[in-house]
Amino acid sequence: MTEKYQSYTAADFIQDDAFIQWAKSPDAAGDTFWKQIAVLYPHQKEVIAQARQIALNLAELSRPAYDEQEAGLIWAQISGQMEDAPVSAPVIRLGWLRYAAAAMVVLLTTWGIRHWYREPETLYAQRTRQLENVHEEINETGKERVVQLPDGSHVTLAQGSRISFPETMGGSKREVYLSGEAFFDVKRNPSQPFFVYAGELTTRVLGTSFTVRSFEKENVASVQVRTGSVSVAAHAPRKTQSVVLAPNQQVSFFRKEERLSMGLVKAPQPVIPQVELARFTFNNAPVSTIFDALSKAYGIEIVYDKEAVAACRLTSSVQEESLFEILGVICEAIEADYQVSGAKIRISDPHCN
Structure with a gap:
């Protein structure tokens, strides 16, 4: 189930075992899964990136600074030189101290994210x-x-x-x-x-x-x-x-x-029934008549120069084509161009023979 991830915060992600495993050791399957989550929930894309960086930073902090076996040998040498000392030295395990410090950082970071980091209320x-x-x-x-x-x-x-x-x-x-x-x-x-x-x-x-x-x-x-x-x-x-x-x-x-x-809108829809639109048939009709009919059918103002298209006539019918496909055919026939300008459509440079 992926639904839980749509409301996850960064703190939630860095406590999710599957997420931590992928952040520290990414593989093809993990990449595919978390990319899918980002696609399903686009608003989480930035949160996932932030949480992954936090996880990597914490992993770096918890990494031992040196080999513990080597540290043990060094301590053995120091102990050998101090055999005659009346007070025995405590066994100091620096590696574990570093692990403990890293664990504390993880706890404090998680607590801090939960209690101090608050996204602005929508x-x-x-x-x-x-x-x-x-x-x-x-x-x-x-x-x-x-x-x-x-x-x-x-x-x-x-x-x-x-x-x-x-x-x-x-x-x-x-x-x-x-x-x-x-x-x-x-x-x-x-x-x-x-x-x-x-x-x-x-x-x-x-x-x-x-x-x-x-x-x-x-x-x-x-x-x-x-x-x-x-x-x-x-x-x-x-x-x-x-x-x-x-x-x-x-x-x-x-x-x-x-x-x-x-x-x-990207794909204008007729404001009249589709059946009625499909009956639009023009036989050697003035192009101005066609433009006006389309304008009424889609509720969109089509702006054109009436004098420039006065000699333009066309035979055409409307079937399953979209508005922009219809305009493309008409403009190709009269060698004109159309463009969307705000909430209007403008026809320019017609050439009628």
């Missing part, structure tokens, strides 16, 4: 510690896990993530607290807005579907919208920023820079 811990009648769900499995909230909303919790929420969702608003990543499918209720608190980000919706990602040890937190619209606020020490997101838009919050950046 916003998730600060907030949930003050709640009453709260229920927490933790995904310690190797796959996504679906959690149903008291209001009927559904949350798909990613691996290594946790969420807390009241056992009942009465009052003027619904509130949940997230550490990690989750996809929310929120039951619409205009009279009771839904709030997600995830690190510095606060996401407010009425009823929609969206993804929030906010792992404490990652520099970037984000919100991606699939349907509906959401309001996102970033509460940083120096300033508070907010944006409103539409479908297929996302916002990223860069913690070190305390900066919000809006853009499009």
Whole structure:
């Protein structure tokens, strides 16, 4: 079972026999196992590296400075020269003294890490510690896990993530607290807005579907919208920023820079039924008509020069292609280029014969 390692501190690692054995005598199997742990729990990668260095330092401290047999011979010579002395000399075993000192260092280091080394308390811990009648769900499995909230909303919790929420969702608003990543499918209720608190980000919706990602040890937190619209606020020490997101838009919050950046999701999804999109067939249609239809189908603004494409006509149909694949085919046909600029798509340099 590897789940225990996701919450290990450095002190826990240096008391784990398997970890100590690998740190002191690494082999291929150990390298593979601990690399897998770092992949499963990315937030533990730095902790594992720190714990390994501590283990190596302690191993070096506990190494004998010289051969004990040689020390015994030296003491025998000294004893022989002192046979006539009235007081017998004590037997001093310097090697064992060094071992004892090293053992003491191990104990003090472990105790010090446990009692003096404390990671800063996360916003998730600060907030949930003050709640009453709260229920927490933790995904310690190797796959996504679906959690149903008291209001009927559904949350798909990613691996290594946790969420807390009241056992009942009465009052003027619904509130949940997230550490990690989750996809929310929120039951619409205009009279009771839904709030997600995830690190510095606060996401407010009425009823929609969206993804929030906010792992404490990652520099970037984000919100991606699939349907509906959401309001996102970033509460940083120096300033508070907010944006409103539409479908297929996302916002990223860069913690070190305390900066919000809006853009499009990597794989935009249609905001109309896929069946309806598949019926899009264009027979010698103006390219402007095609761009406008795609803009409506995906809820994304496509910016182009209407005069420059006025003479462009195209015969095309939409099947299983993604938005960017469709745009690639169109732009190749009219010898144009497209690029994502913020939350928009811009078409440039068309050449229509």
